[in-house]
Amino acid sequence: MLENIREAFDGIRSHKLRSALTMLGIIIGIASIIAISSTIMGTNEQIKQNLVGSGSNVVTVRLYQGDYPFESAWSTLPEYIPPLDSDTLDEIRNVKEVASAAFYAQRDAYGQIRSGSKSLSAGTIYGVDRTFLSVYGFTIRAGRGFTDSDTDQFRKVALIDETVSATLFSGANPVGETIDICGEPYVVIGEFTRASDFRPTVTTLEEYFTYNTSSGGKVLIPFSTWPVLFRYDEPRSLVIRAVDTDSMTAAGRKAEEILNGTIQKENPEVRYKSEDLLEQAKNLQELSSATNRQLILVAGISLVVGGIGVMNIMLVSVTERTPEIGLKKALGARRRRISAQFLIEAGVLTCLGGILGVLVGIGLAYGISKMSGVPIFISWYIIAATVVFSFVIGMVFGAIPAYRAARLDPIEALRHE
Secondary structure, three states, X not given: OHHHHHHHHHHXXXXXXXXXXXXXXXXXXXXXXXXXXXXXXXXXXXXXXXXXXXXXXXEEEEEEEOOEEXXXXXXXXXXXXXXXXXXXXXXXHOOOOEEEEEEEEEEEEOOOEEEOOEEEOOEXXXXXXXXXXXXXXXXXXXXXXXXXXXXHOOOOEEEEEHHHHHHHHOOOOOOOOEEEEOOEEEEEXXXXXXXXXXXXXXXXXXXXXXXXXXXXXXXXXXXXXXXXXXXXXXXXXXXXXXXXXXXXXXXXXXXXXXXXOOOOOOOOOEEEEEEOHHHXXXXXXXXXXXXXXXHHXXXXXXXXXXXXXXXXXHHHHHHHOHHHHHHHHHOOOOHHHHHHHXXXXXXXXXXXXXXXXXXXXXXXXXXHHHHHOOOOOOOHHHHXXXXXXXXXXXXXXXXXXXXXXXXOOHHHHHHOO
């Protein structure tokens, strides 16, 4: 084996230009596959992060009526939907894919959040507990968060986000100020923001509307004061933080099963459903990858062309080395030995082409990324697989020349000029 490999390298060195031209098809094919696959994986990761958020791993589960979220403001609460209790929340928290969870109530507010003469044209009011911020991925920017005493003593206090602060207080410190929520005064005790600095990469108008469906301000109040503004026993939603991004789908599905188990009457129209952003990301990834898979197929054609080139040059090599083959056979070399020599030579030739193709492909991928801004992801698994595949191509297309060399008659081979 080692002797065959050494002879293969000797043959490549003795015909450098011919070997380089033979490897060119393999190099182009492998480089194309590496560049395209790296771009595909980078784009898919960007789609996933844009929808899911960098490391947020948050899934929401809401009550749906048909295909739309249940709107407490316009709908009568079905009697068979009981309030969600702490036992249900504990059961959800015990799911292995769930890191943390919290219940919350939610209402859209249009012009119902005011401070003096200023009002918020669009926003959302949340009734939450003290764990909501950490589960959802928010952090306190100024002031303080909710405490157990805020909930137990039914204090009318509120947390606002940067949008509400900028709209109602023009960037001034809002802590200690009073805002009017649906006609009730609430004291602002803090301002919150996202714990992560992640911002999605938006390149099209469609992506803008995808990522900006909830651009209004947010106001959080203790859930114990929710009945002061709205009705008692309104259905609450669930927010869960999965242990990792890949567990989001399973965590959401298991949580919705638990919540649907609390419904006292079977009704397919009114069900809890998880808003699975990870599944949306996968759908977009499949859409973006469909065309790219066709590009990989086209790039694979150049590998076939390169393989035919290898077969052609190996046939020429058999013709050139016919006397050498005859001499080896006369000295007792078996057909298997002759065949292995040419197979390994073809494999080494294409394997070298594969390695060079990987290097060119990585450089090409980084060049595309720099020029177009498209992210890339280099997979060492794909690199190893393409190098092995290039070696296999050499073995496959070198089979016919190896067979022809092994079948040569030693006497006729020695007479060959």
